[in-house]
Amino acid sequence: MVSKICGIGAGYVGGCTLSVIAYHCPKIQVTVVDISENVIDQWNSDILPIYEPGLEDIVKAVRGKNLFFSTDIDKAIDEAELIFISVDTPTKKYGIGQGRAPNMANLEAAARKVANVSRSPKVVVEKSTVPIKASETIASILNSAARANGWNRSSDGDAKSSGLQRSVVLSNPEFLAEGTAVENLMHPDRILIGGDEASDCGRLAIEMLRSIYLHWVDAGRILVMSTWSSELSKLAANAFLAQRISSINAISAICEKTGADIRDVARAIGSDSRIGPHFLKASLGFGGSCFRKDILNLVYISECLNLNEVASYWYSVLQMNEFQHSRFCRQIISKFNNTLTGKRIAIFGFSFKADTHDTRESQAILVCNSLLEERAIVAIYDPKALPHQIRTDLLSLQHADVVDKQVVVCSTALEAVKGAYAIVICTEWEEFKM
Template sequence: MLISVVGCGYLGAVHAACMAELGHEVVGLDVLPAQVEALSAGQAPFFEPGLPEILSSAGASGRLRFTTDPTAVAGARVHFVCVGTPQRSGEMAADLTYVDAAVESLLPHLAPGDLVVGKSTVPVGTAERLARRVHEVQPEAELVWNPEFLREGKAVQDTLHPDRIVYGVADGPAGERAVTVLDEVYASAIAEGSPRLVGDLATAQLVKVAANSFLATKISFINAMAELCEASGADVTFLADAIGLDERIGRSFLNAGLGFGGGCLPKDIRAFMARAGELGVDQALSFLREVDAINMRRRVRMVDLAREELGGSIQGRRIAVLGSSFKPDSDDVRDSPALSVAAQMSLQGASVVVTDPQAIENSRRKWPDLVFAEDVDDALTGAELVLVLTEWQQYVSLDPTHVAGLVRDKRVLDGRNCLDAAAWRAAGFSYRALGRR
């Protein structure tokens, strides 16, 4: 099948490469020449494990190509819309400029029977509006919604072997035909047993934002418990282990720490609240305001803990920050709690040195005044306080005895509750973590 992918950022690049890996012929369309040039050369413009290999193999096979020419999508049977939906400047709502532009770019090239497949995360009601626009231009084309569920750092795995596939289609024969075509696109995953759910457009749009809001709520819940644990002398990690054994709750996403960030959860829950307000049901999601507030408080609390550990002031004190990406196995620093904490301490007069295995260049572009170290030992040397803010495996597995030989003072703050507290204390470190004694 010939497939087009409009928008070759994080979602689109991964989706295009994986569709080619599954045997489809894919053309990726993007407005940025530098992005197209890099992808055409088999180079991922961002860090994602496994993606460079798939880009190279799919490109060598002749099944994958990238272009800035909108006419290249003509002849494709399925057109995936994979552009971003960032938060509007100064507002909570999603900016749909790129989605609208992507669909408009497709309209002159749609043929009868073509499918326009939205994968971007959009406010409910967007797909219905876009479907009307598609039908105005090509009445025999169909717009459906097929939300993405990618986890950064595991996006290739999640695309090739999804834990669920959701279709939002219209009622009647047109919807049935769309399902048949999408089943052909995802034949490999369906054959492997990935659950496939078919629903209406509205529900399909809600699935992703509802899932992200639930995960954000779970993270903020355990971080609220961390605040209570700190006040009462309890241990939030033990608490999470205990309640996580309840099969109704589960242990995943109950890791207390700095909270969530990145390009999805923060902006998605805010856009969800904004859309609920537009629909007149803002009270239904009012709890998400507290979810967001709890999440942001974690960053302030980490700076406060650093100040406490250093006797009441961080002014002029050398602090090593391990990790600046919002999560491990990613170079994404969008709304990164780690980078936010590092920047706040620097603005308050601390001598901060930041290191990260993949995200230094992105971090430097965002906060050029911060000091960065490529090597973790360079960041640690002479530090009066060490903060572990992104749980990269190389930081989790650090030998505290080795670290002790580099730092000036043996103090560590575990912002992700990922270190072996006993081992660090045995090496002579003062160890503290959010929600633990």
């Protein structure tokens, strides 16, 4: 049913997802495109632009056979029947919704590119995390261009065996955890497909996407629903996971004041079958590019719907996360009688979690910044985080002269601890465990 797929966006989600699809669907040509020549060059090299366990083997197995990485965006779009859009939707930094709403500029630009290049109807799949009803915006862009180009049919009619009568937008959110993304893709808990089951074109588009996943996913794990439900489910899932982290961290603060052991409490809570053991480990708090952004998106949606109590509830999850970080930093500083000037502190781990090089929204950034404010010397070691990225992250919060004088990026853990007054473990890499 589908012979060619195009994936717009060769980042973390697009690169991993399309590589696994190509691996399981050898008869489908999969082309991942991006405007960055550097990123595409890395995907075509021996050193991939992202680190993810198992990804390198999958890419090498199918690259050049039915998986291709290219900057020829127009050709890939024109030839494909189905197009995944996996572009960044960061939180807006300006205008209405600043600091809460997602910036849809990249998504809309991708949709307009598809609209301008396409000479036939396409199935466009939202992989990017988007607010509710984003699919309507994309559909409007596609169908306006189709009418202008003269090949749009406004009526569904009967879906022809040769393809669609009009372009269709589906929601197919990703549920990847960095560090286990390949495992998540190979053995997903569920696949969500959001679309319009009431129309012939909608049903055909859903079946086209569903047929791809059926190559390796059990039919019972593929859940079909409305587009809006699918879009909201992604935000809700991340909000619930972040909520659990903030909840156990809140309990950990009580434990420290009372002498209770958070590990015992977490074990007791997790033994309840209604709750389960996942995401019940007290920590510095959550980081990464998704949780904070998606909760802010949910807060903004709630505010726009005049659900202020709902907005406050979800915002409190972020406030608890910030409290946990601040509390941790205060404890470190107090251990040295509030005097850290010139003292070397070893930082183990800078990525936001183990088994990834991704440092976005890492709690280690905030810990290092607090220590730098106290004029400590920070010696950082992470097995995968890139030295230039560590420096860039710290420069976003500190002046260059502070970073130059007080930050040492080390190539080994032993180098980091040499002369250190303390070791702060910010990321649970396996090599740091006793």
